[in-house]
Amino acid sequence: MSQRTAHPSPSTPLPKWAMGVCVCTVLLWLAASAGFAADPPVSQRLEEFRIKVEKDREQTVLGRVLLDAQDGGLLVIGRDGKLWSVGVDELVRRKVTDEDFSPLSAKALGEQLRGELGAGFEIVTTKHYVICSNAGRQYSQWCGTLFERLFDAFRNYWKQRGLALHYPEFPLIAIVFANEQQFAAFAQRDAGPDATSSKGYFSITSNRMVMYDLVAEARGAAALSATEFQQRLGTQAFNVATVVHEATHQIAFNSGMHTRYADNPLWLTEGMAMFFETPDLNSKTGWRTVGIVNDLRLKQFRDFSTKRRPADSLATLIQSDARFTDEKLAVDAYAEAWSLSYFLIKNRPADYVRYLERLAAKPRLMWDTPEQRVAEFEEVFGKKVNEIEADWVKAMRRLK
Numbered sequence: 001m002s003q004r005t006a007h008p009s010p011s012t013p014l015p016k017w018a019m020g021v022c023v024c025t026v027l028l029w030l031a032a033s034a035g036f037a038a039d040p041p042v043s044q045r046l047e048e049f050r051i052k053v054e055k056d057r058e059q060t061v062l063g064r065v066l067l068d069a070q071d072g073g074l075l076v077i078g079r080d081g082k083l084w085s086v087g088v089d090e091l092v093r094r095k096v097t098d099e100d101f102s103p104l105s106a107k108a109l110g111e112q113l114r115g116e117l118g119a120g121f122e123i124v125t126t127k128h129y130v131i132c133s134n135a136g137r138q139y140s141q142w143c144g145t146l147f148e149r150l151f152d153a154f155r156n157y158w159k160q161r162g163l164a165l166h167y168p169e170f171p172l173i174a175i176v177f178a179n180e181q182q183f184a185a186f187a188q189r190d191a192g193p194d195a196t197s198s199k200g201y202f203s204i205t206s207n208r209m210v211m212y213d214l215v216a217e218a219r220g221a222a223a224l225s226a227t228e229f230q231q232r233l234g235t236q237a238f239n240v241a242t243v244v245h246e247a248t249h250q251i252a253f254n255s256g257m258h259t260r261y262a263d264n265p266l267w268l269t270e271g272m273a274m275f276f277e278t279p280d281l282n283s284k285t286g287w288r289t290v291g292i293v294n295d296l297r298l299k300q301f302r303d304f305s306t307k308r309r310p311a312d313s314l315a316t317l318i319q320s321d322a323r324f325t326d327e328k329l330a331v332d333a334y335a336e337a338w339s340l341s342y343f344l345i346k347n348r349p350a351d352y353v354r355y356l357e358r359l360a361a362k363p364r365l366m367w368d369t370p371e372q373r374v375a376e377f378e379e380v381f382g383k384k385v386n387e388i389e390a391d392w393v394k395a396m397r398r399l400k
């Protein structure tokens with residue numbers, strides 16, 4: 001088992017964020033599933049693991065075992081929500097404690113984050129979030145308000161459509177740097193080169209969002225008035241959409257909608273984030289833009305459809321995630337994923353919810369074959385892919 005992140009070679013002329021491509025896709029950890037039992041035992045016991053994290057460095061992790069591989073490897077979740085895939089040669093020691101596993105409190109998590117990030121970082125906690133930032137309270141509080149509003153809007157949207165979601169087991173973490181340079185330096189270490197040029201990312205491994213102050217340049221040394229602050233943010237709609245996109249991933253992976261390290265088709269997870277990424281910065285009481293047409297994605301989809309969309313496009317989108325990690329194909333794959341998700345959520349909501357439930361129940365570290373993915377899709381939506389495609393293309397043509 002490997003603990004490292006898989007990255008395609010980063011030689012794209014345009015940074016991924018500029019094309020609306022989420023770096024989450026390249027942060028996915030790919031693991032061989034062969035060593036895991038089909039029905040693994042789940043332990044609630046708190047254990048102490050001594051793990052070799054680098055050649056000459058070991059770390060102690062308190063957590064519980066999610067999966068016990070036949071080859072002696074483990075998938076462990078820490079008290080902060082971080083996932084650790086521990087190969088048999090990386091496990092130095094394992095000791096069962098007398099306690100049951102419990103997640104860290106928001107306060108303890110805040111202390112851990114400050115310890116990790118150092119002086120100058122302060123903690124702002126909201127109902128569901130722990131925000132650790134050196135960008136100042138104004139920005140942290142704005143993030144907290146934005147996240148909480150999205151959190152409520154997301155849950156309400158799916159509750160109304162009959163999907164039961166649970167509350168996050170762990171406080172949701174956001175690390176917010178004061179500027180782009182600090183963010184890039186951290187992202188390089190934390191997530192690799194693809195993340196450094198983004199406006200923020202959600203790490204499925206660490207369960208944390210990482211981002212930076214989007215109005216830092218305007219702020220300079222002086223504090224901005226509330227009005228100035230709002231005005232500056234108003235000029236950053238595209239970048240705020242990225243933050244909302246990443247925050248949607250985090251909520252979806254922490255509320256039982258998606259399972260971390262399970263087979264989540266990227267068209268589905270990215271389509272979900274894009275469905276919510278249209279920010280609503282004006283309303284104080286709700287999020288009125290959930291599910292409005294995402295103009296940027298629709299424009300890209302129409303361009304793709306008229307100029308270069310192959311006949312088997314929908315099938316390839318569902319079969320595998322390959323198009324999302326290919327730099328030349330990713331932008332179109334995202335647009336198509338938005339379009340398909342939009343169509344299914346709006347036109348087939350009950351079946352879409354059933355599909356979400358099927359995916360959420362999938363085991364960790366087991367990957368479906370392309371044939372299984374298509375078969376499941378066709379079974380839930382009750383039609384062949386080419387029949388769905390005909391309905392969808394017709395609906396997309398009518399969209400304004």
Ligand SMILES: [Zn+2]
Nearest residue numbers: 022024270273
């Ligand atoms: Zn994404």
